[in-house]
Amino acid sequence: MTGTENGNRTPNRAERDFAPAAEKSPIPAGMEHLRLRVQQLSLREQLERNHFLLERLSASSARLIQTLEHGDVFEAIAEIVANLIGSEEVAYFDYNPATKNFSLAWSWGLEPGALEPFLAGAGMCGRAVEEGVSQFRERQAESVLLPFERNLTACVLLKSSREVVGVIAIFGLLPQKSALEWADYELLKFLETYAAVAIQFQRLQGSQVST
Amino acid sequence: MTTKKILLVDDSYTARLVNRMIFSQKSNYVLISAVDGKEAVERARTEQPDLILMDIVMPRMTGLEACRALKKDKVTEKIPVILLTTRGEEKYVQEGYASGCSDYLTKPVNDAELLDLLKAYLGE
Numbered sequence: 001m002t003g004t005e006n007g008n009r010t011p012n013r014a015e016r017d018f019a020p021a022a023e024k025s026p027i028p029a030g031m032e033h034l035r036l037r038v039q040q041l042s043l044r045e046q047l048e049r050n051h052f053l054l055e056r057l058s059a060s061s062a063r064l065i066q067t068l069e070h071g072d073v074f075e076a077i078a079e080i081v082a083n084l085i086g087s088e089e090v091a092y093f094d095y096n097p098a099t100k101n102f103s104l105a106w107s108w109g110l111e112p113g114a115l116e117p118f119l120a121g122a123g124m125c126g127r128a129v130e131e132g133v134s135q136f137r138e139r140q141a142e143s144v145l146l147p148f149e150r151n152l153t154a155c156v157l158l159k160s161s162r163e164v165v166g167v168i169a170i171f172g173l174l175p176q177k178s179a180l181e182w183a184d185y186e187l188l189k190f191l192e193t194y195a196a197v198a199i200q201f202q203r204l205q206g207s208q209v210s211t
Numbered sequence: 212m213t214t215k216k217i218l219l220v221d222d223s224y225t226a227r228l229v230n231r232m233i234f235s236q237k238s239n240y241v242l243i244s245a246v247d248g249k250e251a252v253e254r255a256r257t258e259q260p261d262l263i264l265m266d267i268v269m270p271r272m273t274g275l276e277a278c279r280a281l282k283k284d285k286v287t288e289k290i291p292v293i294l295l296t297t298r299g300e301e302k303y304v305q306e307g308y309a310s311g312c313s314d315y316l317t318k319p320v321n322d323a324e325l326l327d328l329l330k331a332y333l334g335e
Binding site: 048051052055056058059060062063066076079080082083084085086088174175176177 | 223224225226228229232233236297299300317318319322323
């Protein structure tokens with residue numbers, strides 16, 4: 001048994017090693033514990049963020065695949081936008097490359113009469129074609145907007161094999177959603193290609209049925 | 212860890228799918244689903260889930276009507292119902308609680324928020 005000059009028993013090695021950290025060296029051990037905890041939370045957040053995005057991409061992809069059988073591509077887009085992005089005001093404008101004109105093909109939650117045709121280059125939606133990228137309201141000056149675009153949140157440029165198919169216009173967000181978030185931008189990027197492919201597929205299927 | 216049965220009710224395939232993926236983070240949740248309020252009431256009676264997560268706007272029978280029917284029925288009255296909807300305005304929330312729901316969540320759903328709420332109602 002180990003002892004000290006005043007006769008008190010000295011803790012043995014096992015007792016020293018397994019003693020609570022605070023008793024050995026309160027500040028450094030506490031700091032280390034905190035550092036590890038912060039690191040752990042950051043790693044957890046990374047995994048959760050990635051999972052959150054993949055869930056949404058996967059659900060959207062599965063819903064678009066379903067349209068191959070059901071032929072309901074616009075309903076699928078509406079479901080994705082309502083449930084995963086948070087808007088119940090959506091329109092799809094078809095693009096005619098010969099005339100460079102966009103015309104309304106489908107809308108949901110909006111007054112169709114107000115959604116007038118427009119030319120490439122005009123307003124926020126027309127600019128999407130000119131610049132070749134989707135456009136977002138927070139990056140636009142009020143002066144460039146067409147009258148029907150005042151409440152527009154995003155204009156998603158749909159391209160399949162580099163050809164412009166059309167645009168999805170997302171208007172007002174739901175009251176509980178103040179702005180688009182990082183996962184929304186990623187999901188819209190996914191729709192740029194895969195909604196375009198699904199729309200093209202449906203279009204071809206429609207033309208086969210009619211011939 | 213005991214298994215918990217959750218009845219998920221939504222006419223949107225996308226919503227059902229994304230919720231299924233959220234629940235897959237928890238290994239002890241067994242999910243069953245229904246596509247409208249009428250089917251939800253029938254499944255709740257036969258399956259006796261631990262909790263019902265239900266959309267409001269649905270064909271045949273809305274979530275509010277289904278919630279009222281579930282609360283009137285001795286067999287299902289004690290099952291907590293969480294309404295899940297795009298309508299976050301105060302009047303819709305009030306209407307939701309008036310139908311007898313235990314809680315109210317708005318879409319788009321946040322994973323952590325949904326799982327925390329479920330844990331609270333399932334006593335985990």
